Amino acid sequence: MERRSRSHLHGRHRLAGARQRPGCAGPGHQHPVPAAHHRRPVRHRDVVGDHPGRLVPGLPPPGLPHGASSPPFRAERLAGDHGHHPLVDPVGTVHRARAGAVLRGCRQHRHRRLDLEAHTVRGTSTGATAEATAEVPPSLLLAGFGATNRAVARALLSRGHTVTAFDDGPDAATIAEAEALGLELQIAPDDRRLRQLVRAADAMIPTPGLPENHRALAAVLDGGVPTASEFDLARIWDSRPIAAVTGTSGKTTVTEMAVAALRCSGLEAVAAGNNDLPLVAAIEQTGADVFVVEASSFRLAHSLRFEPRAACWLNFAPDHLDIHRDLASYETSKARLWRWLPPGATAVANRLDPTVMAHLPEDRAAWTFAQQGPADWWCRAGMLTGPSGPVLSVRELRRAMPHDLANALAAAATATAIGATTEGLGQALRSFEPGSHRVELVASIGGVSFYDDSKATTPHATVAALRGFETAVLIAGGRNKGLDLRGLLDAVDCVSSVVAFGEAADEVAEVFAADRPVQVAADMGEAVELAASAAEPGSAVLLSPACASFDLYPSYEARGEDFARLVRDLADRSRCGTVPS
Template sequence: MTGTSADAMAGAMAEVPPSLLLAGFGATNRAVARALLSRGHTVTAFDDGPDAATIAEAEGLGLELQIAPDDRRLRQLVRAADAMIPTPGLPEHHRALAAARDGGVPTASEFDLARSWDSRPIAAVTGTSGKTTVTEMAVAALRCSGLEAVAAGNNDLPLVAAIEQTGAEVFVVEASSFRLAHSLRFEPRAACWLNFAPDHLDIHRDLVSYETSKARLWRWLPPGATAVANQLDPTVMAHLPEDRATWTFARQGPADWWCRSGTLTGPSGPVVSVRELRRAMPHDLANALAAAATATAVGATTEGLAEALRSFEPGSHRVQLVASIGGVSFYDDSKATTPHATVAALRGFGAAVLIAGGRNKGLDLSELLDAVDCVSSVVAFGEAADEVAEVFAADRPVRVAADMGEAVELAASAAEPGSAVLLSPACASFDLYPSYAARGDDFARLVRELADRSRCGTVPS
């Protein structure tokens, strides 16, 4: 799509058209359906493989969900609509997107709908890794500054549902590439791009498409908006807008926001000492700086930043200590589903036994060698076990486990007292588990069972 045609379509969506087709009926598009129907729009939806609960929810909304329509029927559905809303994560090669292009039907995202219906300020966060943590940090900082902030987007609360909260003063939106790719005109007041590395190549056509989707974060920043950028990421910096206010962050500056003499510091001066943070791994400091800059751009105070960052606890499955057994600390970083995220976690350790594997998302796992100095040995598991083993075979001892139980046992036997075992898979979970959370929970269960069998194990309260 050319810039001119994209802008024309964005203008056409300044008001939501009467009839919309939802391509996929997952959690986000179910929220979209409710929002559209409550405002009097005509909604049609299809899904290639809905479960019984999804079909029942569609029926409860008065929709006849079209199930895996053939090509002819799909073209009819697309051409009967004024616009199509793809479910986040719909592969770019999906035939519905081709049908929309061929039929001249614009695609849009839930962000476009929210923009038409609500004018409250938005701070947006994107990046290959760290989005959820930075979003949560920014929300905490805004709340500590006296503002009612709500996290939305690529979490359990789609933005079209969040705007129903009348008491909210600002939204902090986790903006995935899936949503940005189809957004016609996204206009956040602050927009933070954390980092860029290969990911989601099972969804995007190629790496260029993934990068282009991320860059849409800054394409329509309104006057007075602020772009927040990772100064150390050349891909991010290459897209930094020249006609808008910008802030850079970097753990090792100088930058607009950086760690200076052991203190997180912004343009107005010191914010909080690193010693006061509950955890201060390298990626924790980068996340804190990004969140501080983003929240400040939409109204957070220095006092609010400091209070929030002092008390912030990273979420579950994000380098989370599970137990210490015989002097070995076991950490759950199941959220790390890319090499980029695993490398960031490893850099917080001197030497760890790495448990990695799962279902590769079409990524180059050799990038894990960027942190090989932080790895003492490797336990590989899951569909990608052979790929992981091949990456490390020339540099570190590698053992292959049949399942998570064996992986924990092998890692425990390989770890020396004073070291760590880190589950940081660098792959998706869907070969063995329904989600990264289920994978992390299983790891934690097995580690706690190991601690129970050991008389020298301790589990955090």
């Protein structure tokens, strides 16, 4: 079946002959043909290799069948080539261990089954028994060895799996951690070595943020090897309920709010995912009742099956186009949040976002939220209100900018869907303080308030922040993530002037040049000085870059801390500044 049609089809010596030794069943051959050593000619379709006589030699027992019986359309003599095998067998090669011309064009069956996609009937936490139809395969390849995949490696190794990892540019600490785990980290393997690593694995787990055009993803596609994420591993290993939050902006804040609401409702909730605690590490906490997962598009894109009990999609806008192939791919990744919602799960959706609403599942329970209703969760007569009635007054929130209200409604809906009480919601939202670098007041100098919103790395996030101000001097720039910065003009009415900095300074300047005064700064220090000079008393200076930090800083946190330090220095010099305690 594997040899192309040509002369000398049956062997090298111009004589018809059996492909196996006399009486030996070849691997995978369901009907092996015995043949004599002396290579006498065999009449077409005969099954014996000796002279005709009074006795017919007995046939050896056939090997175990490799699949179903031949389909009925293979009637006798319909096929004139070789027997009637129902399958093209990838095992029984004729001369050496390789696939022939036919099989090279087919996707071959892998002998080590991958059961990650199977539905888990009942999972387990660490130390408990499990009854599940899903299992993690024996050998996994980790593409990239960042924080998440390091946690994945520890979890897999502790459970007896074989782990191989590669990284295109690890630092010394990453290499040392791999050595401590007993792994030989493959550093920037060439294409040949990468294909070998892929072929030896049952599945590959890409590091979150691996570009979709990375050669490792092409290699697994060519090799028929599936990709998975830490979410798949956690689903198989643990059965405790999960609430998931995704969106272009606001994920971290809503996740933290939901955790606070669940804790105030008497549940031990743990935040995990796209933060400092990967989900595979969080499930080691045996005291947790529920996990609230910040679900990035990177993790969702490679998840085989993600089954949260509550799943909130906050908003959608262009982002991460330096990672995803295009905007459609980014949208598809986000939509996977709701793809496998189990029966009884609840989808939570932003009613004002048309992209989000277009993906809302029709066969699952759903709640919508919007600052301005009607919606299931909305602000009604100055009250945050849910399906069961008012939760608390807007005036009771520590901060009530438009995006703060949307975040509070989303968190309340998500937490309620997985067990939070109305009393717990009210207690948590009254005391909630937004995290650092999220429109955080740094100081007031001469009647001008300085805010650090360094976490805003997209135009969508910057626009949301600007809409909380009547007027502000905007400091924006950094490394563009492949996004159209013209979206910043959606909040141009809130901008008095602009200071641009970083790699994208010229792009930012071009966006605002026709509408607002623009100055370009060489670094953050000059940006703070220029913005302070341009701001009028009663207004604000807002660092909300709309870009990543990696041109000048290792993280958005480092960028925000540098801004805050420079503002505090300015306050000390001015002798009229106040810094919050």
